[in-house]
Amino acid sequence: MSDDAAPPPGRGPAALAGRLALFAVLGLFALYYLAPLLVMLSTSLKSIDEIRSGSLLSLPREISLEAWGHAWNKACIGVDCSGLAPYFWNSLLLVVPSVLISTLIGAFNGYALTKWRFRGANAVFALILFGSFLPSQLVLLPMAQTLGWLQIAGTTSGLILVHVVYGLPFTTLFFRNYFVSLPDDLVKAATIDGAGFFQIFFKIMLPLARPILVVTVIWQFTQIWNDFLYGASFAAGDAQPVTVALNNLVNTTTGVKQYNVDMAGAMIAALPTLLVYALAGRYFVRGLTAGSVKG
Secondary structure, three states: OOHHHOOOOOOOHHHHHHHHHHHHHHHHHHHHHHHHHHHHHHHHOOOHHHHHOOOOOOOOOOOOOHHHHHHHHOOOEOOEOOOOHHHHHHHHHHHHHHHHHHHHHHHHHHHHHHHOOOOOHHHHHHHHHHHHHOOHHHHHHHHHHHHHHHOOOEOHHHHHHHHHHHHHHHHHHHHHHHHOOOOOHHHHHHHHOOOOHHHHHHHHHHHHOHHHHHHHHHHHHHHHHOOOHHHHHHEOHHHOOHHHHHHHHHHOOOOOOOHHHHHHHHHHHHHHHHHHHHHHHHHHHHHHHHOOOOO
16 A cells, blocks of 8 residues: 555544544543432432332432422421521522622732732732642631631621632632733733723723633632531531531431432532533633633
8 A cells, every 4th residue: 555545644543443442531530420420319319218129329210309399498407497498598698799709809919919010019929829728727716716806706797708818819819820911011001091000900901801700700609619617617507508507417317317318408509519510611611721821
């Protein structure tokens, strides 16, 4: 066979075998990570009698949403049998202001550290960045003392403050790394035209920062919604988030263990983050790479 008849690079039998092997490996990894979710969903759709018959891992013979309804408004969280619904709304009231405030302040910090540089800006950024590496457990005591001084301990407002403070190093890092990729001439031209600090920020920088805004919002939403440590430490009684309530639901069940209710409760607690990643996951990846190359 002459060289002209040879298959082009990437289209021969070896390349096809390589692609098939790659798809097989990717499929195995996808199945590995999706298997727990499928088991949770399947179990939540079964009746307790079907589960007790020994078919925990099989698909449901009859689909039932009874466990979902029970977990939502009837399950006992300690001595309160009003389900996960009140705690779900607590998490929603917690996550919305926490994400908005920490994202906005992080954007301000990133903007000031890159486009309005001042003496010691790098040192300030290094100190803020240091907060990203602090273990969550390390700030429990100073946070508790601060909330006590402010008289907001055990409240949703106190928990919002905790998440805003702990999230600022991450949001500042995201925005600082993105804004540094934007040309300084934008700010210089706007300054010559008479625009001030806030005009440039809101009318020029923030509209250009949509990719990193999406990344920051998704990151903060996931971290705050899934948080358990701060919720268990700084929220009390009716102010507890859904993750703490789910833990109490699973660990305080008496009598026959209702695995379908536990799984339905876990699915309810996980639905918002699953929905966010399903709707905006591709923008998350685009945003992560948007500021990777300095223009």
